Amino acid sequence: MPISINRNILRLLRVGSNSTLAITKPRHRFSAAAFVSARHMSDDSHKMDSTSFAKNLFRGQVEVEHVFPFPNVLSEEQTETLEALVDPVEKFFTEVNDATKNDEQCVIPDKIMNALGEMGAFGLQVPQEFNGLGLNNTQYARLVEIVGAHDLGIGIALGAHQSIGFKGILLFGTPEQKQKYLPTLATGEKIAAFCLTEPSSGSDAGSIRSKAVLSPDGKHYILNANKIWISNGGVADLFTVFAQVPVKDKNGIEQNQVTAFIVERAFTGVTSGPPEKKMGINCSNTAEVFFDDVKVPVENVISGPGAGFKVAMNILNNGRFGMAAALSGTMRAAIKQAIEHASQREQFGQKIHEYGMIQEKLARMAMLHYVTESMAYMVSANMDRGSKDFQIEAAISKVFGSEAAWNVVDEAIQICGGMGFMRSTGLERVLRDLRIFRIFEGTNDILRLFVALTGIQYAGASLKEVQTALRHPANNLGLLFEAGAKKITRIVGISQQSLAEHVHPELLTAASLTRIAAEDFGVSVESLLIRYGKNIIGEQFLLHRLGNAAIDIYAMIVVLSRATRALNENHPSAKYEERMCNVWCSEASDRVAAYLTSVRSSQQTGNFRRMAQISSELIKAGELVHGHPLGF
Template structure:
């Protein structure tokens, strides 16, 4: 049979080569700048990102199998010592409902949080912090997310992004100066978004110009929707600065990051914003008028601000997934307590299939979110630099899963769930922002798809270069052509995963492996068909992103369930069932998304949707009259 495939290679390779040449002749896949694009990623050979390799139809297993467990005994003991006080704080001190009503965190809660060290969880101990790892941080964030998302946002705005830049790229002098302050009573904030600059972070207008004596930068401009903006003393601020190229002598504007203190003068803020949710979190516009910033307060180098901003955001997203997994735990607990007590038609409502289906899906979403969040945090703790796509996926998936779970918890509880007394209406309002801030889910999906496509496209460019000297690269060309012919005649095998999982999960791993192979083929097809214009095909990109999200989440569940089975955990069979159910449905979603990007009917429907949207926008709203023609 292999001889049959081999005989077809020459003819088949001609067809493939022609298509490949068309692709290469029209494109050198260059993704437009998308929020959170990582311009400093390691070389392709060094990249261990599982998601990145999916775009080539490959399995890079090092960051997903076995399920990572990086805590030392000492770190686990430290975490255990922090878990109980954190839970006790929310049980005995903090009142989430009251924080929401008064639209700020009560002073007694703030004092207790400072006392607990909650504002310096990852600051090294030498500077007054707790020096926690990402995994330890994720666990505490999960507890906070289960209890009060207003507090979670305040804490996250302070340390996950507010002073995170100092932690990541700050100089020793900057760390020594600011860490003792942000751990002992001074709030921090992250100032990026502007009225004219939302998801397109590179288009900011806030401007800083160096003073004639070269000792200061003079900052002018404003930022909007800044969490902790009305209470922060120390801010990471991003502004355009003129930068002269040493080689060409040309001066252009580039974004630079600065550490700005309110005490510098010229820093003011507006009143707290009135918001749908997270009302306890202070959100305000911040104004900068002739603020004198010492040159030593440049963070990460002049002109490197965009890189610094993206590094901060990429580094902190796993924390949102951890918080959302905690939120879902809380919602499920409330719904279960109600459903197991509430009787209708002679039975408690948890005995009915409709309610059981809701609980099963809620439990699966929480399990998958938690699996992804702690996988990423462990990868980061193990020293990985290749987690940005996974972190973006975790934020998208977790925020949407939490919305679904909370909404279903309210539905299970009926009228009681709608009442303020239950607390779920507050949670629903609070959750909504997580699909928007720190990179909207829409932008992050494009980021995932375009970054992965760029990685896949580089491989096709390598083949194009090989065609320029076919004699010297015959092995590469023949190997690629053979692979495609073998695949076409049905002899190819998908990448293997069964050796990585527990034997009871091997059939599921084969399902996921087949989807990885199909996904890689779909990406290649899209690259050859659309070339560089793929950046404009958002209907296609979104479906690729959705497919890769399902593949990654399925793999994370497989890995965690395998670890539970191998370790004989009491919940191992429960986790196995959730993983089986999740992958069964995820597999169907992957098929549907991949079919949509190749189906003529679907592509035609995308065109229809575009036309409908244009008509609505041209009409400034709904285009048709109502049925009464009024």
């Protein structure tokens, strides 16, 4: 190999000093925060052979294994089981449950709770040996979609119970823990809650102050904790509680580490406050829970002392797809109401659906639903196929779904006009209920940072691997040539990646836009790593836009995949889905380009700096700084 070629490769691959890639071990304000620290990822989150589409996106690569073809994981038997459940659940929510009454009375009646228990709604994914239905993630998604279409308050009660409340036992519990607790939890005889948030810690879970100390005889922990805003907090019989515990490391140094405990209300010292008065999800009980010198048996520790962050983050990551599924149900119901009104309401001599502004609203509402639903079932299917590396995709589905649902229901109210504002339509209740979804189980702001930083960590590790190889180029020519080839194609504008073989011919333009967006995204990530190094962690103006771009690109790929399946299989709605896919990808590509331009723009950097200064002045003044235009 001529030395000149080696030098050219080295020149193309220079990425800066070692500090540039220190992102793989972050140290920052949120280093203890649950949603942005590498410590809290699953064990597989940093493998360099990840097949996650979202992770590889941060390297500018289009990894198709988990996105093409659009997954269909249900066996014939599983499909039959699900079909047998759908009609009874739908009938229950349309004929038995009264969402408006539940909201007004701020409680789920006992007869409704008992009926849900009889249907198996409290143990959808609990194995049948423990009295559950034993459903997989895709089956679960379909049923919670029905709940989301009818009563989000009940949806929260059910989700707080099984999606997070006892999920730690399901995922990490010992055989003894599962045998002891799951049977009564699955039937709804006992209700569960998830206790993480405290007055001084929300998104920054590492700042929790709850303490648990091992008793002198080593048989139990003495737990003291004050947990706030706990869904099911006032009615739960069992709590998954997180507290700091002194743990010795391999060097014998003792440090506080978060540990997860199974705590029964029957234990002495467990009390709860009155139900909180909330904006929405009123029938779902939310309360403060107190643990005062509670003796928790050592056998009630989940996954061992010090494993609390791993437990908490896996619980939350594992459950987020269900939120997207539920909200796709919410959107479907709201869109149906909007369509009914638009097709009947006449103004200025025409039905309002004939006006362009209403047509645009309906079309955009449908596209937002299509994307959310596609995300939910792609993530659930990949989980069912055994993927362990879906954290970014699950977070994206939660962020996108919660914001899409808010937009859709808001526009449904707008289309319905004054009627939409009236309680009788039910839309105002749904809008109130929806607001919490952008806050709990990871605020959307923090999750955008999670998406950006998790992806950057993966990209940074890849660059670090190349950088290490540069120290001994003769021994790493294969790796260097691979990386060099990728960089050369970026420079000369020739792509080696193509989605043509995976998408239907009618979607080739949309596929090309997606590929270009992905490659531009990877270039931008690499540029930011070179520019900021480990300090990128503090650049939240940039990370926010990077997160937005990643969300849009993932949305593009999922609709490409789903529309391709519809076209290939000649679904009745194939041409309709093709139109939605093409519109979505066209507009999303423009948004991605704008986001990536902003992260590279010196003008935007100046604007970010000025906004930070404006915020600082507001905080200093304690109110708006600008005076009233009248001067008094």
